[in-house]
Amino acid sequence: MKAKEYIESGMLELHATGALCGREQTEAEQMIQEYPEVATEYEAIQVTLEKFNTAQSVTPPAHVRDRVLNEIKSLGEKKVIPITRNNNSNSNFYQYAVAASVALLLLSSFAAFYFAGKFNSTKTELAGLKNQYDTLNNNMSVVLANQEQMKEAMDMINGMNTMKVKLSGTEKHPGMQVLVYYDMDSKHIMLDPGNLPQLPDSLQYQLWALKGTTVLDAGAFSPIAGMLNLKPAADAELFAITIEKYGGSPTPHVDQMVAMGKISI
Amino acid sequence: MNRKISEEELIELLRTGEQSSFTYLYDNYSAAVYGVIVRMIEDEEAAADVLQESFVKIWKNFSMYDASKGRLFTWMINLARNMAIDKLRSKHFKQDSKNLDIETSVSLVNRNNQTTFKPEHIGLKQLVQKMKPEFSEILDLVYFNGYTQAETAEELGIPLGTVKTRMRNAIIELRQELK
Numbered sequence: 001m002k003a004k005e006y007i008e009s010g011m012l013e014l015h016a017t018g019a020l021c022g023r024e025q026t027e028a029e030q031m032i033q034e035y036p037e038v039a040t041e042y043e044a045i046q047v048t049l050e051k052f053n054t055a056q057s058v059t060p061p062a063h064v065r066d067r068v069l070n071e072i073k074s075l076g077e078k079k080v081i082p083i084t085r086n087n088n089s090n091s092n093f094y095q096y097a098v099a100a101s102v103a104l105l106l107l108s109s110f111a112a113f114y115f116a117g118k119f120n121s122t123k124t125e126l127a128g129l130k131n132q133y134d135t136l137n138n139n140m141s142v143v144l145a146n147q148e149q150m151k152e153a154m155d156m157i158n159g160m161n162t163m164k165v166k167l168s169g170t171e172k173h174p175g176m177q178v179l180v181y182y183d184m185d186s187k188h189i190m191l192d193p194g195n196l197p198q199l200p201d202s203l204q205y206q207l208w209a210l211k212g213t214t215v216l217d218a219g220a221f222s223p224i225a226g227m228l229n230l231k232p233a234a235d236a237e238l239f240a241i242t243i244e245k246y247g248g249s250p251t252p253h254v255d256q257m258v259a260m261g262k263i264s265i
Numbered sequence: 266m267n268r269k270i271s272e273e274e275l276i277e278l279l280r281t282g283e284q285s286s287f288t289y290l291y292d293n294y295s296a297a298v299y300g301v302i303v304r305m306i307e308d309e310e311a312a313a314d315v316l317q318e319s320f321v322k323i324w325k326n327f328s329m330y331d332a333s334k335g336r337l338f339t340w341m342i343n344l345a346r347n348m349a350i351d352k353l354r355s356k357h358f359k360q361d362s363k364n365l366d367i368e369t370s371v372s373l374v375n376r377n378n379q380t381t382f383k384p385e386h387i388g389l390k391q392l393v394q395k396m397k398p399e400f401s402e403i404l405d406l407v408y409f410n411g412y413t414q415a416e417t418a419e420e421l422g423i424p425l426g427t428v429k430t431r432m433r434n435a436i437i438e439l440r441q442e443l444k
Contacts, residue, residue: 010429013436016335017407018343019414029334046336048440049408050297053342055443057296058303064313065291068320072287075325 003035012038016045153190153227161185165239167261176259180207180239187232193223196258199243206244208252209233220248238262272337279327287324294338295320298345305349305409315352319345350411392442400435407432 006012014020015028031038156162161184169176179192191207199205199222207218207230218239219230240260242252270278270289278286298319303312323341330340393401406412406420414428423431 008433010431010433013432014407014414014429016339016436017432018346019407019412019417021413032335033333042335044440045436046339048436048443049342050336050338051443052439053301053338054297056300056304058300059296060299060303060316061309061313064316065295068291068295068317069284069288071317071321072284072324075321 003031003037006031006035006038007041012042012045016042016049149227156183156188156190157181159183159185163263163265165261165263167239167241167259169259170257173258178241178259178261180261182233182236182239182263187234189218189230189233191221191228191230192226193221193228196223196241198223202246203243204246204248205241205258206248206252208240208242209236210238210240211235212237215252217248217250220244220246236263273332276330276332276337290323291320294341297338298342301342301409302345302349305346305411306352311352312349315345315349319348322348346408346411392439395442396435396438399431400438403428403431404435404439 011020011024011028012032015025020028032042033039157164163182163184165180165182167176167178167180176196177194178196179194181190181192183189189207189209193205196205204220204222206220209216209218214235216233216236217231218233221228221230238260240252241258242254243256243258244253275286275290279290295316299312299316302315302319303309306312306315319341323344326344330337334340393404396404402421403417406417407414412420414425418425418428421428
């Protein structure tokens with residue numbers, strides 16, 4: 001039987017002398033609570049030790065009594081009474097109060113961590129959204145600028161006095177197709193590079209406007225996907241494109257002609 | 266001290282915080298408590314200090330006493346023994362006692378104090394002398410020197426299990442003698 005074994009073990013004797021600690025002490029307390037025969041044995045052990053102690057009593061010096069009683073008195077009711085009363089009705093209140101405040105503390109710490117986490121992830125999300133917004137905003141400006149250019153180009157192309165001139169490839173460059181739009185009124189020129197191939201970095205195409213013996217420079221360009229604005233040319237009957245050094249030449253190298261076309265009214 | 270009151274009644278009175286109940290406690294228990302302290306600490310003045318500190322602590326911490334866990338006397342005496350052990354182990358005290366270690370100082374106490382024991386203790390002295398040396402030895406270590414089981418086992422060079430059974434047999438013998 002568990003209780004009998006425990007009694008025989010000698011643990012109760014050690015417990016009575018305060019020689020146990022930790023787990024063994026807790027175990028001893030539990031055994032005493034649980035088994036009446038253990039409790040009875042423990043009581044007998046304590047009584048024995050009490051007699052053993054009392055038998056070797058030594059009366060302390062009389063002045064110690066005064067010192068102790070004075071110190072107790074000076075501690076006063078203020079401190080002592082609340083402590084002893086705590087054990088009765090108030091202790092429950094304080095235990096609950098302490099438990100409640102601990103629980104509250106835990107709860108609010110948890111909430112603080114939880115919301116701090118939430119706040120941080122919201123912050124990150126917001127930063128991400130702001131980036132996206134900025135990107136979209138930039139893209140939008142680009143799109144709007146493009147649209148503006150397109151509109152200008154369309155307006156110019158569809159203008160009442162605008163001529164559409166088709167330039168075709170020379171013998172050396174067969175199959176080239178370039179379109180030049182020429183506003184006869186404003187002398188404004190736009191060019192659609194069509195299927196002109198890219199050139200090495202050192203070279204550019206150059207557009208020339210010709211009328212009779214006059215040759216006018218209408219600007220050097222590199223082909224892009226879209227319309228190019230070129231220099232206005234005072235008078236033109238014919239347009240030609242040559243390959244020139246980057247930035248263009250004052251006079252055309254006729255042997256480098258790529259395409260040409262005549263304005264047909 | 267006019268009339269003897271039961272331990273239960275005394276505990277009830279102490280719980281009310283009534284100072285006269287404490288006076289009663291001191292008058293009835295201080296000699297037993299001091300008997301243990303003075304046996305552990307050789308210096309009478311230091312022992313008196315420990316007695317004072319112990320009773321003040323008993324008063325202050327009375328709300329921590331749980332009657333379901335043991336007798337009032339057991340609680341008080343163990344509290345006082347712990348205070349005495351703390352005192353013996355404190356640096357200050359060791360210096361004062363010319364660096365005697367605990368064991369030496371305690372056994373010194375034992376020798377010195379036996380002569381100061383009062384006549385009514387002679388019976389007990391005989392009793393302890395009558396006991397098997399191994400029993401009085403273990404009581405001495407555990408009870409008056411505050412050794413833990415492990416420390417006792419090491420000091421006596423015996424297994425832990427033997428500490429327990431020897432302690433039990435020592436108290437059984439005491440019990441029969443003190444009946």
